Amino acid sequence: MIELDEQQHAAKDWFESLRDRICAEFEAIEREADSDAAFQYLPWEREDHEGEPGGGGVRGLMKGKVFEKVGVNVSTVGGTFSPEFAKTINGAEDDPRFFATGISLVAHMANPHVPAVHMNTRFLCTTKRWFGGGADLNPPIPYQEDTEAFHARLRAACAAHDPTYYPKFSKWAEDYFFIPHRGVHRGVGGIFYDHLEGLFDAHFAFTRDVGEAFLDIFPKIVRQRMDMPFTPEDKARQLEWRGRYAEFNLIYDRGTLFGLKTGGNVDAILMSLPPEATWS
Numbered sequence: 001m002i003e004l005d006e007q008q009h010a011a012k013d014w015f016e017s018l019r020d021r022i023c024a025e026f027e028a029i030e031r032e033a034d035s036d037a038a039f040q041y042l043p044w045e046r047e048d049h050e051g052e053p054g055g056g057g058v059r060g061l062m063k064g065k066v067f068e069k070v071g072v073n074v075s076t077v078g079g080t081f082s083p084e085f086a087k088t089i090n091g092a093e094d095d096p097r098f099f100a101t102g103i104s105l106v107a108h109m110a111n112p113h114v115p116a117v118h119m120n121t122r123f124l125c126t127t128k129r130w131f132g133g134g135a136d137l138n139p140p141i142p143y144q145e146d147t148e149a150f151h152a153r154l155r156a157a158c159a160a161h162d163p164t165y166y167p168k169f170s171k172w173a174e175d176y177f178f179i180p181h182r183g184v185h186r187g188v189g190g191i192f193y194d195h196l197e198g199l200f201d202a203h204f205a206f207t208r209d210v211g212e213a214f215l216d217i218f219p220k221i222v223r224q225r226m227d228m229p230f231t232p233e234d235k236a237r238q239l240e241w242r243g244r245y246a247e248f249n250l251i252y253d254r255g256t257l258f259g260l261k262t263g264g265n266v267d268a269i270l271m272s273l274p275p276e277a278t279w280s
Helices: 008-032 143-161 163-176 200-225 232-251 252-261 268-270
Strands: 042-048 053-062 067-080 098-108 116-125 129-138 189-197
Touching: 008 053, 008 098, 008 116, 008 163, 008 200, 042 067, 042 252, 053 268, 067 232, 067 268, 098 200, 116 200, 129 163, 129 200, 143 163, 143 189, 143 200, 163 189, 189 200, 252 268
Parallel strands: none
Antiparallel strands: 042 053, 053 067, 067 098, 098 116, 116 129, 129 189
8 A cells, every 4th residue: 555645645636536527428428329338447456576565546448339449547556666767767766766646548439530539647756756648639530620629728728827838748749649660640649748847736737737628628529520420441541540559559658668667557558559450
């Protein structure tokens, strides 16, 4: 059992409450599609690289009529990094002890006109403390109005805190969500940020607003597109694009690496992979 201080407890509680509201909204969308799909929750416990207990989390997974596969995970873990991995983490070079809590979400949609999406926010503590995260839209068939609406909502969340955030964090997402060996971006972007440290209250407030922005805009996009007819060619395009998504997550994604290097639950870490993909 991990003992949490006030800041750690506040972050953990927020991520869990955001998960509950997101899952409720996604289940409501399924009911609108005459589906009784619901999230199944599986708790897990973690051991660190030395076999010591170090927290855990809950994996939430739903497979429905609209959401072909959606995972919403919350984890709260702590312990010590392996010496090699500690060298790569902010503030852990000389002291490998750490704490991390966060929410991670990936949705793969049944209808290829509905974009896949990723959202993650987190709070990490080493000898330093910081927030990171973001959200990005991954449409196999892009619609400019969806891209603009998604970015506009994230831009508004950023603007409420710092006018430099959106230009900086959207560029960071553009650079980060890129597949070098394919020479293509993973999707149409969003925001990505990391190492917001030193001002807990302000950075926590911003991280909460990122979560609220996602919960506001993505369900609207889903409802607008989920009943659109699609062709076998549309589905084939979706499955091929999912292959690109899988390549990025397995080769480049920081969250995947962090989870695997810190003894996380493998099924929860890899829930981001699509239920079906093709490589032609």
